[in-house]
Amino acid sequence: MRKIVISTGGGDAPGLNAVIYAVVKSATMRGWEVYGSQSGYKGLIDFDRLVRLTPTEVEGITPIGGTILGSTNKGNPFSMPVKNLAGEVDVIDVSDRIMSNYKRMGFFCHIAVGGDGSLEIAHRFAQKGMHVIGVPKTIDNDLEATDRTFGFDTAVSTATEALDKLHSTAKSHSRVMVVEVMGRDSGWIALYSGISGGADVILIPEIPYCMDTVCEKIADNELHDKNYAIVVVAEGAKPLDGDIVTCGEGELGRDEVLLGGIGKKVADEIRCRLDKDVRHLTLGHLQRGGSPTTFDRLLALRFGAAAIRMADNREFDKMVAWNPPHMTSVLLADAIKNRKMVDLKSDKVKTARDIGICLGD
Ligand code: F6P
Numbered sequence: 001m002r003k004i005v006i007s008t009g010g011g012d013a014p015g016l017n018a019v020i021y022a023v024v025k026s027a028t029m030r031g032w033e034v035y036g037s038q039s040g041y042k043g044l045i046d047f048d049r050l051v052r053l054t055p056t057e058v059e060g061i062t063p064i065g066g067t068i069l070g071s072t073n074k075g076n077p078f079s080m081p082v083k084n085l086a087g088e089v090d091v092i093d094v095s096d097r098i099m100s101n102y103k104r105m106g107f108f109c110h111i112a113v114g115g116d117g118s119l120e121i122a123h124r125f126a127q128k129g130m131h132v133i134g135v136p137k138t139i140d141n142d143l144e145a146t147d148r149t150f151g152f153d154t155a156v157s158t159a160t161e162a163l164d165k166l167h168s169t170a171k172s173h174s175r176v177m178v179v180e181v182m183g184r185d186s187g188w189i190a191l192y193s194g195i196s197g198g199a200d201v202i203l204i205p206e207i208p209y210c211m212d213t214v215c216e217k218i219a220d221n222e223l224h225d226k227n228y229a230i231v232v233v234a235e236g237a238k239p240l241d242g243d244i245v246t247c248g249e250g251e252l253g254r255d256e257v258l259l260g261g262i263g264k265k266v267a268d269e270i271r272c273r274l275d276k277d278v279r280h281l282t283l284g285h286l287q288r289g290g291s292p293t294t295f296d297r298l299l300a301l302r303f304g305a306a307a308i309r310m311a312d313n314r315e316f317d318k319m320v321a322w323n324p325p326h327m328t329s330v331l332l333a334d335a336i337k338n339r340k341m342v343d344l345k346s347d348k349v350k351t352a353r354d355i356g357i358c359l360g361d
Contacts, residue, residue: 002030002108004311005044006053007037008067009075009118013137013151014292015300016067017058019113022304024058030312035105036068040075040118044098050105062301063291074253076121081253089252099128109311111304113137115149116336117255119319123332126317133310134319134332135303139288141188145335146321150300155182155287156192162283163197163230170228176218176270178231178280180263182287184256187342189287190234195351200229201358203266205236205244206342209360214266215273217358233266235259237360302327 006023008016024034034053037043043050051057051069061068074081077094084090102110109131112122115138126132136146139155159181170177179199183189187204194202201217203209218229236259238244247260260282267280292300299322306320306327319335321328342349352359 002027002032003035003106004032004109004111005035005037005050005102005105005107006069006111006113007040007043008069008071008137009040009112009114009121010071010073010138011115012066012071012288013139013149014065014154014288014290015150015296016069016071016113016137017061017064018292018297018300019135019137019150019304019307020053020068021058021062022301023111023308024053025055026305026308027311028055030308032108035107039070040072041077041094041098042072042075044101045077045094047101062297065290065292073117073255074251076117076253076255078121078124079253091253095125095128098125099130102130107131109133109316111135111307111311115140116143116339119143119332120336123317123336126332131311131314131316132332133307133316134335135307136319136321136335139182139189140184140186142184142186142339142341143335144338144340145319145330147324148299148322150292150296150303151288152188153295153299154290154293155189156196157293158287158290159189159193159232159283160197162286163193163199163232166230167198167228170230173277174227176229176231176267176274176276176278178233178263178267178270178278180233180235180260180280180282182284183234183236184259185236185339185341187234187237190232190237191342191348191352194232195348195355195357197232198230199232199357201231201360202352203231203233203237203262203360204342205234205238206344207359207361208238208240210240211269211273213358214360215270218270218274218276231266231270233263235262237262
């Protein structure tokens with residue numbers, strides 16, 4: 001009988017529980033046993049954090065946001081911050097311990113659900129001899145090897161709904177509303193929600209923006225009897241002559257800088273240049289919460305089931321990928337090579353321009 005382990009790593013995304021559900025059901029149908037490692041790799045470091053997952057355990061979790069296993073983006077086992085007896089923090093490599101626990105448990109494979117950071121870690125374990133299969137997760141949709149990651153559609157729906165609501169209040173007060181959305185170094189969430197939610201301006205990392213152009217567009221609204229404007233800014237957007245805005249120092253154990261603050265910066269600059277009332281808001285983690293959309297649920301369930309088919313076929317050190325209409329697999333080494341950026345020649349970008357949305361260039 002085969003035993004497998006599943007973990008969820010990095011920032012959570014709606015649909016994680018649907019992947020867990022599909023993995024547990026598909027594996028159990030084959031007579032396999034499934035274990036869940038809590039908070040990323042914690043269950044493989046400490047068996048107290050390893051839980052048995054049966055169909056009963058996962059019943060009804062598909063529509064629930066978050067992950068029943070918990071997640072972390074500070075849990076890189078190759079450089080893990082751990083407090084020593086003196087209360088100081090040492091950064092240690094616990095990967096060998098994880099490998100020996102994985103073997104002690106007699107696991108046949110590890111389903112690692114995560115974004116590029118978690119998948120890179122998974123690939124490093126594959127190089128150490130672990131049978132790993134990756135499942136692509138991130139609201140940012142920035143993994144090149146798959147057409148979509150699950151979580152993105154839900155994040156876009158949440159952001160679009162927020163934009164819809166902002167129109168009425170912006171109009172009542174003749175205001176410019178600047179909305180900062182997530183997405184790290186790519187502008188997928190900003191572009192999709194901005195177009196669907198009727199934004200006047202969308203600023204994305206792929207197009208460094210010019211403030212004069214942005215203000216011209218807002219001023220132009222007035223000439224066309226529109227007394228308000230909605231500006232959507234991706235957290236990774238930057239001006240032509242400037243840099244990204246980060247918030248706070250890097251957190252201990254976290255591999256990437258935390259983005260945030262560009263919405264306020266853009267709002268302040270608009271206020272300085274135009275005689276308009278300006279407000280800004282950051283949608284933040286609202287975009288990661290809540291029940292996955294039907295699209296994300298289905299995609300996540302398909303990813304989970306496909307991962308188990310891959311395990312059955314012994315396709316390891318690979319990631320399941322959606323290449324519409326097919327589920328395919330790609331080498332993890334290839335999957336983590338590049339981030340997927342918005343294609344500036346794509347139909348979505350053309351659509352934005354055709355319907356009069358300013359992209360800041
Ligand atoms: O990668 C997903 C994401 O939500 C990014 O869009 C965002 O920059 C980051 O995670 C936020 O991370 P945290 O949850 O640590 O604040």
